[in-house]
Amino acid sequence: MIYEVELIIMNKDGVRDPEGETIQRYVVEKIVDNAVKGTRAGKYLLFRVDSRSPEEAVGIVRKLADEGRFYNPMAHRVIIRVVGREDCSH
C-alpha cells in the first residue's frame, strides 16, 4: 500500500513566527474581525510511502524527519499524519 504522509514543520509555541504574525495582521484581521485569534505558518512536505500499515508509514517519515534534520528540535515541532492511500495491488 502507498500511503500519503504529511510532514508539517512549525515553530514551537513560544518561538516567534513572523510570517504567521504578518498574515494574521495584514490579511486575516482585514477579512474577519475577531473570530481568528492567531495564525501560524509552517513548511509542508508530502511523502508517498510504500509500507504495510499507516503506523509504519508514519514511523518511516518520523525517521526521515529526525535523521535528516527536517526540523531543528530546539526551535521547531513537527506534525506527521497519514492523509490518503493508494492501493497498488494488481
Added chain:
Amino acid sequence: MRTAVIKFPGTTCETDVYRALLEAGVETEVVGFRDFDPDRYDAVVLPGGFSFGDYLRAGSIAANTEVMRRVRKMADEGKVVVGICNGFQILVESGLLEGALLPNLNLRFVSRWVYLKVARRDTVLTRGLEKDVLRMPIAHAEGRYYHEDPDS
C-alpha cells in the same frame, strides 16, 4: 596551516574567502563538496552563499551531505572549523553548533554593516585582536539566532 574552502552548489563567497586567506598568508584552496578529503587539511572554512538554494531552511541540505560528517570529524580532532554566513547556518543545521537560525522578524533579507563586541579572546579567530568592537558585514534572511537556554 593548510586550509580548505568548501564550495557547495549555491555557495557564492568562496573566492572572497580564498583571497582573504591568501592575503593573510594562509595556504588555501577551494574544494568542491564532493572532493573534500579532511586528512589533507588543518582547517576548513564554509563560506557564505545560498547552498542548495536555501531549500527547506538555509544550510539544511548542505548539513546533510557526507562532507559535513567529515567536517565534524575534523572538529572532533581539534582542527579549525570556521563557518561564515551561510557556512555558519550549515554548522548550526548540522548540529555542530547548538541553536537555530530563524527567519528575521522583519521578514526581509538584511544586508548591512553591524558592530560586534569581542566577548572571548581565547579562540583561534579572536586571539590577538586589539579592538573590543569590530565592524562586520551581515547578509541573511535567516539570521535570528535562537537558543532555548540562552544562558547555557
